[in-house]
Amino acid sequence: MRIYLDNAASTPLSDNVLEAMLPYLKNNYGNPSSAHQEGRTARAAIEKARKVVANAVKASSFEIFFTSGGTEANNTAIKCAVRDLGVQRIISSSVEHSCVLNTAHRMEAEQVEIVFVELEATGRANLDHLEHLLNDRSKKTLVSLMHANNEVGTLNPIDKIGALCKQYNAYFHTDTVQSVGHIPIDVSKLNISFLSGSAHKLHGPKGVGFLYVNKDNLIEAYIDGGGQERNLRSGTENVAGIIGLGKALELATTHLEEHRIKIEGIRTYFIQELQANFPDLLINGDYSGAYLFTILSVAFKSNLPVNMLLFKLDLKGISASGGSACHSGSVSKSRVIKTLGTPDGYHTLRFSFSHLNKKEEIDHVIAQLKEII
């Protein structure tokens, strides 16, 4: 038996999503740019998926662009904002996903200034400091701050950040890869310029995601070619992937409340059991205020390093993570955990849940943790 508690890294593909995708992997093989019936069938399915994605974030269909995932969506938003919208300064934070941070740093070669907003102990952006930074209006600014942190689950108040960006005339990009489909998002009310999402965090397929671009922000081709995706991202569309993304988001938004209650219940139970069995336990991030309920990051007092804890859990059939997926397997402490700081002798594990997890699994994980730690 395996117990999978690494849903922030990726989620199992839903049967309904697979079923929706299969016809587009086999029988409906037309190129969506072709005018014949096979092509039109593929095109119609893509546009239906686009509508679903648009509805999920209360955008218009023409504001949704399909990409190869969250990484490409974030690259597109930041690089095109610099190239096409005249952005000269990026305000971001040290706990963003590396696809945002590394892209922002690459923009330094384009003479773009990168500034980090101060963080609260939970990893949340300090809004007073953000306002202080925005108050300097000498450079056209893009604020790039994630909604839910992928390592500790802390939520940024994107409504307030959007309002500040509006007040100070800055563009606002938010990475919602972890939160979209779990927390309702309404771009029409949030003053968001760019928003990214990814299917594989939502029981959809890997290698497909989307970028919302507010209609007022006219950006040009990120990938040049045949002009697909309204010329932003050329290349024959990943038809089955896009259908899978649409289905995954449709299911997530339809069952949002039901899943939230279930996952929140599992997370709360896990916290109670952890605290009862490991009195030294520390919880990273914001675990009682504004957090994403799918993520729980905890630090254990232990002589074993993180990779050994993960290895022992894995041997016992339990999948967790030490930070984000790209850091698992590495011995060094995750960048985000380092930034937020844990005392010496503490080691952080991230457990992340989906609606497929069960309370009984938590009992088993606690019993195994007691043997390991």
Ligand SMILES: Cc1ncc(COP(=O)(O)O)c(C=O)c1O
């Ligand atoms: C917050 C966040 N942003 C972006 C990404 C990258 O998304 P993708 O795997 O679709 O490229 C991830 C994936 O781990 C993530 O957690």
